[in-house]
Amino acid sequence: MLPILYSYRRCPYAMRARMALHYSGTQVEHREIELRNKPKSMLLVSPKGTVPVLCVEDLVLDESLDIMHWALDQCDPQGWRNVDKSIAQDWIEKNDGPFKVLLDQYKYPERNPQLNQEEILQKVCTLMLEPMEHALKANKYLLGNKISWVDIAIFPFIRQFSMVNPMRFEELKLPAIKKWLRQHLDSELFDAVMQKYPVWRGEMAPIHR
Numbered sequence: 001m002l003p004i005l006y007s008y009r010r011c012p013y014a015m016r017a018r019m020a021l022h023y024s025g026t027q028v029e030h031r032e033i034e035l036r037n038k039p040k041s042m043l044l045v046s047p048k049g050t051v052p053v054l055c056v057e058d059l060v061l062d063e064s065l066d067i068m069h070w071a072l073d074q075c076d077p078q079g080w081r082n083v084d085k086s087i088a089q090d091w092i093e094k095n096d097g098p099f100k101v102l103l104d105q106y107k108y109p110e111r112n113p114q115l116n117q118e119e120i121l122q123k124v125c126t127l128m129l130e131p132m133e134h135a136l137k138a139n140k141y142l143l144g145n146k147i148s149w150v151d152i153a154i155f156p157f158i159r160q161f162s163m164v165n166p167m168r169f170e171e172l173k174l175p176a177i178k179k180w181l182r183q184h185l186d187s188e189l190f191d192a193v194m195q196k197y198p199v200w201r202g203e204m205a206p207i208h209r
Ligand SMILES: N[C@@H](CCC(=O)N[C@@H](CS)C(=O)NCC(=O)O)C(=O)O
Pocket: 008, 010, 011, 012, 013, 014, 035, 049, 050, 051, 052, 062, 063, 064, 065
């Protein structure tokens, strides 16, 4: 029985999970969902209703980072986890915490009419983009000259940020980030996890097949 992955193609959390699963060579039964119409079988195993969710027999992982780590426990052929844990943690906390808040404010100006887009952009630069640029000028990847799980965990969020206002992003003087972003966008790994699936309509099927 293959592990089941509930996923949503454009979700950055689901992207990082899919990238780690693919890299580790883990095959899954992919269940593409609609956020507005979540399958009952998913909500049954994970009532909080976020994707990604990975079900491996009785084990349910419903946090993207837990799925990444589970995948790397299965197989980590290029040593994505050979990095300083505390520096990795600092990057992830910043990304998933304050940067994600700013990203949502930037992406949904209609929800935040009191906020000025350019001010949000400046905050993002100070908080995230400038430290990343600094790190990526010193080394090819965020934690050194080898790719790590931290690059993969953060990349989908920087991609999303860059796509909110591509012309404005292009104007930013961030050559090292743009090179790093382009490398991930052009990677076979990213390509592989962005394949399109029809929405899973197997609600009548047993939860575990
Ligand atoms: N902390 C969770 C966050 C996952 C998350 O928020 N995913 C979004 C999609 S990008 C979601 O499922 N939101 C629920 C909804 O929109 O109903 C994780 O890392 O997996």
